[in-house]
Amino acid sequence: MKNRKFTTYLYWGITAFLVISACILLVFVMIHMEKVKRLAGFLTEILMPVIYGGVLAYLLTPIYNRVAKGTERFLKKYVKQAKRARMLGKGTATAVSLAVLFAVVSGLLAILIPQLISSIRGIINSLPSNLNNLEQWLLHLLDDNPELASEVTALFNATGLELQGWINQNIVPSLSNLNENFLQNLWDVVSTVSSSVMDVVTVLKNVFIGVIVTAYMLNIKDSFCAHGKKAVYGLLPLRFANRFVKEVRFIHEVFGGFIIGKLLDSLIIGILCFCGMSLMKLPYVMLVSVIVGVTNVIPFFGPFIGAIPSAFFILLVNPLQCLYFLIFVLLLQQFDGNILGPKILGDSTGISSFGVLFSILLFGGLFGFVGMIIGVPTFAVLYNLGKDGVEHFLRKKDLSCNTEDYAELDYIENDQKTYVRKQED
Numbered sequence: 001m002k003n004r005k006f007t008t009y010l011y012w013g014i015t016a017f018l019v020i021s022a023c024i025l026l027v028f029v030m031i032h033m034e035k036v037k038r039l040a041g042f043l044t045e046i047l048m049p050v051i052y053g054g055v056l057a058y059l060l061t062p063i064y065n066r067v068a069k070g071t072e073r074f075l076k077k078y079v080k081q082a083k084r085a086r087m088l089g090k091g092t093a094t095a096v097s098l099a100v101l102f103a104v105v106s107g108l109l110a111i112l113i114p115q116l117i118s119s120i121r122g123i124i125n126s127l128p129s130n131l132n133n134l135e136q137w138l139l140h141l142l143d144d145n146p147e148l149a150s151e152v153t154a155l156f157n158a159t160g161l162e163l164q165g166w167i168n169q170n171i172v173p174s175l176s177n178l179n180e181n182f183l184q185n186l187w188d189v190v191s192t193v194s195s196s197v198m199d200v201v202t203v204l205k206n207v208f209i210g211v212i213v214t215a216y217m218l219n220i221k222d223s224f225c226a227h228g229k230k231a232v233y234g235l236l237p238l239r240f241a242n243r244f245v246k247e248v249r250f251i252h253e254v255f256g257g258f259i260i261g262k263l264l265d266s267l268i269i270g271i272l273c274f275c276g277m278s279l280m281k282l283p284y285v286m287l288v289s290v291i292v293g294v295t296n297v298i299p300f301f302g303p304f305i306g307a308i309p310s311a312f313f314i315l316l317v318n319p320l321q322c323l324y325f326l327i328f329v330l331l332l333q334q335f336d337g338n339i340l341g342p343k344i345l346g347d348s349t350g351i352s353s354f355g356v357l358f359s360i361l362l363f364g365g366l367f368g369f370v371g372m373i374i375g376v377p378t379f380a381v382l383y384n385l386g387k388d389g390v391e392h393f394l395r396k397k398d399l400s401c402n403t404e405d406y407a408e409l410d411y412i413e414n415d416q417k418t419y420v421r422k423q424e425d
Contacts, residue, residue, distance in 0.1 A: 049206045053213025057221065059260065060097040064218045068093035094215050101214075251381050258377040261344045266296040268344075269336050276328055283317045284310075292329065296336070298372045300356050303333040351380050 029036050044051070072089030079085040217224075233241045270293020277285045288310040295306030307329045315322040351359070356376055363375030391401040399412070 049209035050213055052206060052210030053217055056101065056210065056214040057217035058256070059263075060101060060214065060218060061221065061256075062260070063100055064093045064097045067096045090219055094218055097218060098211070098215060101211075247385065250384065254380050254384075255374075255377045258380075259373070262297055262299070262373075265336065265341055265344045266293050268340060269293055269296045269332065272335075273329075273332060276332065277325070280321075280324060280328065282314060282321050282325055284313050288313065288325075292332075298360070298369075299376050300353075300360055301372070303329065303336075351376070351383055355379060355383065 068089045070089075071092045072085050075085040075088055076082065079088070229245060232244050235241075236244060270289050273292045274285055274289035277288060282288070291310050292303075292306040295302045298305060307326065310329075311322050311326055314325050356379075359375040359379030360372050363371035363378060365371070367374075394401050400406075
């Protein structure tokens, strides 16, 4: 009896200590927020190769698992030792995963980079004539209103001069030294872009080490998960440990299903955009398709973010084709939102449209472009944790967990737990 009381007091003492420590840590972080941000940025820069490797390993895990299991199953027919067959399966899966990574990246770069360079050069070279044609088209529309036409002309000229100045200062220098050789072109582009952010050697080092980390993580992920579960079950009570493992599995399902599904969905949308624009003979097909496909990774706002600059490029060439493009993108995004997206993603997040909008605004404001991508699955996980917590306390009070039971609820009688609803007058 005394041992049980001592254990109870010790448990509550440790809990109180952890709660107080968490509060003190939270206050410290809020007071020294700038220092914490600098420290986080410093650690992120150091661990960037590990971050690259972790992300790539996570994306390649489905390929690795299928190849490893298939190879191991095949080799067991010819190799007597199960451990040796398993090791050969892992080695084959690692090689295949890295080969797929290199093939996808090199293939996309070989296809996209020359086309993008050609499109950007075409925009720059034809910009003065396109601006002039657009100005004449606007003036023709405003023949009946000379005052508005003069104001539009002044604004248009000022905007055109600023746009040309920005291109001459920022874009032209990046393209002026490009040669016909593809690798040299790629190196020049990477060097120019990276010089304002970090040294090219650092980028290449991070990528190279990141690929090595990817190979290691693919092979040790099972062992890493086993050690993690061992630590969880060793430190937490069995009930909490089971709940923790269940929530981590749910997080994996949400993030894995959403991110991989969204990447596949965006790739398909980019290809459909390329095919549709080619059939309609619209300008800058490759450039616009890349923009639409990449921005489609962002839920809700992605189509608008990609359509605005793309429509502007086409508007400079032909206003009527710009209208066709906007209609085409609207139809494409309706197809994606109502047919393709649900088929690929399903109900992987389980949150409403308002939750999607809220999560993108919140996490996008906090973490930028990356926050807009991971905001939806992160909010889905937080929402699920909050929902489970609320339902846990409801069950402890013998109350219903069905949301419909609380619609138009006035109060709940304390004795018999009767749900009294509002009476219409």
